[in-house]
Amino acid sequence: MNLPNKISIARVCLIPLFMVLLLTPLPFGSWEFAGALLPVSHAVGGGLFVLAAATDWLDGYIARKYNLISNFGKFLDPLADKLLVTAALLSLIQLDLLPAWMAIVIVSREFAVTGMRLVAAANGDVIAASPLGKWKTVFQMAALAVLLFHDLPFVIWDIPAGMILMWIAVMLTIVSGVDYFLKNKHVFQGSM
Template sequence: MNLPNKITIARILLIPIFMVLMLVPFSFGSWNVNGNSLPYAHLAGGILFILAAATDWLDGYIARKYKLVSNFGKFLDPLADKLLVTAALLSLIEIAVLPAWMAIVILSREFAVTGMRLVAASDGQVIAASGLAKWKTVFQMAALAVLLFHNVPFEAWNVPLGMIFMWIAVFLTIISGIDYFVKNKHIFRHSM
C-alpha cells in the first residue's frame, strides 16, 4: 500500500475519534472567549477535523507529485471525504449547532452525484469535479470548521461566520448539483 493510501486510511481512522470528542459529554472544562464558551473536547474535535481535512490535500499532492495515483486511492479518497463530512454534519446536528435540513441538502447532493459518477464509470466515463464543486467544498469545509468551534472565535465581532459560510455552501451545493446533472444528462439517456 502506498503512502497516499495510508494517509487516506488514517483520515478514516480519525473519524471515530473526532465523533467521540464531539458527542461524548466530557467534563474537561471550556475555553471562554468574551463570555462565550467552547468545551475543550469540541476544541480538540475541531482541530482534529481540520487536520483530517488537510490530509485530503496532502494525500492527493503526494499521489500526483510522486505518480502514486492508484485505483484504490481513486475509490478510497472520495469515500473518506464523504465520511468525514457526514460525521461533522451529524455531530453538528446532534449538538444543536446546525439545522438538519442543511445537512440533508448537502448529503443528498453527495449521494446523487456519487450515483451519477458510478453510472458514468460503468460506461467507462469519468466525471471530473467542476469549479463550482470545488468552491462548494471550500465553503463547506470552512463552515464546518467554524461551526465545530461553535463560532466562538468570531463571536467577539458578533458575526455568525459559520452559518454565513454554511448558507453559501448550501447554495453552491444546490447549484453545483444542478450543474452536474445538466452537463451530464447524456449519461442517463445512454444507461436507460
Template sequence: MNLPNKITIARIALIPIFMVFMLVPLPLGEIETSAGMFPVSHLIGFVLFVIAASTDWLDGYYARKLELVTNFGKFLDPLADKLLVTAALLSLIEIEMLPAWMAIVILSREFAVTGIRLVAASSGEVIAASGLGKWKTVFQMTALSVLLFYNLPFELWGIPAGMALMWIAVLLTIVSGVDYFMKNKHIFKHSM
C-alpha cells in the same frame, strides 16, 4: 497502496474518533471564552476535524506531485470527504449549531453524486471531482471548521461567519450538483 491513498484512508480512520469527541459526553471539562463556555472534548473534535480536512489537500498534492493519481484514489478521496462532511454536519445538528435542512441539502447532493459515480464505475468510467465541486468542498470544510470552533473568534464581534460560510457552501452545493448532473447526463442514457 501508494502514499496519497494511505493519507485518504487515515482521514477516514479519524472520522469515528472525531465523532466520539463531538458526541460522547466526556468528562474533560469546559473552556471559558468571552463568547461563552464549550466542552474541551469539542475543542479536541475541532482539532481532529481540521487535521482530517487538511489531509484532503495533502493527499491531492502528493498524488499530483509524485504522479500517483489512481482510479482508486479518484473514487476514495471524494468518498472520504463526504464521510467527513456527514460526520461534522450530524455533530453540528446534535449540538444545535446547524439547522437540519442545510445538512439535508448537502447530504442529498452528496448521495446523488455518489450514486452517479457508482453507475459510471459499473461501466468502467471514473468521474473525478470538478472545479466547482472542489470549491464546494473548500467552503464546506471552512464553514464546518468555523462552526465546530463555536464561531470563534468571530463570535466575539457578533459576526455569524460560520453561518455565512455555510450559506455559501449550500449554494455551491446546489450549483455544483446541477453542474455535475448536466455534465454526466450521458451516464443515465447509457444505463437505462
C-alpha cells in the same frame, strides 16, 4: 499501498475518534472567549476535524506531485471526504448547532452525484471533480470547522461566520450538483 492512500485511510480512521471526542463531554469543562463558551470536547473534536480535513489536501498534493494516482485512491479519497463531512454534519445536528435541512441538502447531493458517477463508471466514463465541486468542498470544510469551534474568534464581532459559510456551502452544493447533472446528462440518456 502508496502514501496518499494510507493518508486517506488514516482520515477514515480519524472519523470515529473525532465523533467520540466531540460528542463525549470531557471532564475539563469549557473555555471562555469573549463571553462565549467552548466546551473542551468541542475544541478537541474540532481540532481533529481540521487535521482530518487537512489530510484531504495532503493526499491529493502528494498523489499529483509524485504521480501516485491510483484507481483505489480515486475511490477512497472522495469516500473519505464524504464520510468526514457526513460525520461532522450529523454531530453538529446532535449538538443543535446546525439545522437538519442543511445537512440533508448536502448529503442528498453527495448521494446523487456519487450515483451518477457509478453509472458513468459502469459505462467506462470518468466524471472528474469540477471547480464548483472543489469550491463546495472548501466552503463545507470551512463552515464545519468554524461551527465546531462555535464561531470563535468571530464572536468578538458578533458575526455568525459558521452559518454564513454554511449558507454559501449549501448554495454551492446545489449549484454544483445541478452543474454536474447538466454537464453529464449523457450518462442517463438511453437508460430511461
